[in-house]
Amino acid sequence: MKLRFAREALREAFQLAASVAGQRTTKPVLQNVKVETTEQGVIVSATDLEVAIRLSVVEGVEVLEQGQILLPASRVAGILRESPAGELELETVQSGCQIKGKDSVFKVLVEDPEEFPRLPSMQIEPALRIAAKDLVGMVRKTAFATAKESTRYALNGILFVITDHTLELAATDGRRLAVATLDLEKTEATLPPAIVPVKALTELERLPTQEEEAVEIKLEETQVFFKTERGLISSRLVEGNFPPHREVIPKDMDKKVKVRRESLLSAVRQAALLTTEEAKAVRLSLSPAKLTVSSKTPESGEAQVNLEVKYSGKPLEIGFNPDFLVDVLRAVEEEEIELEASEPTRPAVIRAGKDYLYVVMPLTLL
Numbered sequence: 105m106k107l108r109f110a111r112e113a114l115r116e117a118f119q120l121a122a123s124v125a126g127q128r129t130t131k132p133v134l135q136n137v138k139v140e141t142t143e144q145g146v147i148v149s150a151t152d153l154e155v156a157i158r159l160s161v162v163e164g165v166e167v168l169e170q171g172q173i174l175l176p177a178s179r180v181a182g183i184l185r186e187s188p189a190g191e192l193e194l195e196t197v198q199s200g201c202q203i204k205g206k207d208s209v210f211k212v213l214v215e216d217p218e219e220f221p222r223l224p225s226m227q228i229e230p231a232l233r234i235a236a237k238d239l240v241g242m243v244r245k246t247a248f249a250t251a252k253e254s255t256r257y258a259l260n261g262i263l264f265v266i267t268d269h270t271l272e273l274a275a276t277d278g279r280r281l282a283v284a285t286l287d288l289e290k291t292e293a294t295l296p297p298a299i300v301p302v303k304a305l306t307e308l309e310r311l312p313t314q315e316e317e318a319v320e321i322k323l324e325e326t327q328v329f330f331k332t333e334r335g336l337i338s339s340r341l342v343e344g345n346f347p348p349h350r351e352v353i354p355k356d357m358d359k360k361v362k363v364r365r366e367s368l369l370s371a372v373r374q375a376a377l378l379t380t381e382e383a384k385a386v387r388l389s390l391s392p393a394k395l396t397v398s399s400k401t402p403e404s405g406e407a408q409v410n411l412e413v414k415y416s417g418k419p420l421e422i423g424f425n426p427d428f429l430v431d432v433l434r435a436v437e438e439e440e441i442e443l444e445a446s447e448p449t450r451p452a453v454i455r456a457g458k459d460y461l462y463v464v465m466p467l468t469l470l
Contacts, residue, residue: 141167201214369433428464
C-alpha cells in the first residue's frame, strides 16, 4: 500500500479512531488503527470490542497503491500531530511501514492486518434519521449525568426511547436524572428501549458533520449503529434494566422561579470556591425578589452571592452539591432556566425549554 496525503486530512480521522482503540486491552492488536484503501480514498478504523469506528477520508488523499495496514494508534497519531510537513507519504515496506515528510522519515513496526477484528460495513439500513446537531445536543445535555463506575451497569449508559413520535434520552447516576426529548413528527419509526454506552455517544459528538447533516440510526438486539456521511460508529448495548425514571420526576412543585442561566452558574461557582471535599454543598435561599447562593465551612469561611429574581412565594432553603448544578448549567444553552422545588428534603427540578428537565437530589444542610 502507498499513500500520498495532506497531513491534516488524515490527522483528524486518525486521532478520532485512535481514541477508540483499546489502550488497556490484553489484545495488542486492538491498540492499532486499520487503514485500508478504497476507490475514492481510505477508510480508517479502530475498535476496543465494545465500540468501533470507521471513518472515510477522500479529500486530500491520493492512493498510489492499493492495500491495507495496521498502524500503532498512539505512535502514528503522535507522528501526524508533531510532523511539520504539509504533505506526507505512507508506504508498506518489508519491515513494516515508512512515513516520509519533506525532512523526516519514520519507520514503524506493524502487525498483520488479517489479525484485526472484522468490523461492520459502512452501509446500513437505518430505522431512523435525525439531524446530527439535534442528537449531539441531546447527548451533551444527558451524558454528564451517567454513573462513572457503577456496578449497576445500566446506569453507565444513556437510555434511548422512541414513543409517540418522540425521541427521549435519559441518564442517571442515582442522585440526579437528566431527560432530553425531541419531536419526531416526520417519522413513523419505532425502536425498543436501548442503553447506549457513553463512550460511543462521546465519539459521535466528535464526528465531523455538516450543518444540516443527518445521523442514521440502526438498532439490533445487542448493537446500535450511528452513520453519518463520513463515518460509522457501532457499539454493543449496555445490558441491564434502566430504572423507571419517569416515576421519580416530582410533581406538584409549589415553588418556581426563573433565573438567568449564566448568572446562576456564576453564583454557584463563586459559592463553591469556599467549599471543601468533606463539606461540598451550596445553599440556595429563595425569598421574595431574591435568590441567594451561599456556602459556609469551618475550614474555609463563608461566601454569599445575591441574584434578583421575580418570585413572590414562600421562602425556601435547600442545599445541593455544586458540581451537580454546574454540570447542568454548562450543558444547556438556554438563556433562562426554571428552578422548581417544594421542600428542602425533596428533589428539585431544573427545566431548560420545553424539551429538557433535570432532577437533582438535595443535600442535608447543617
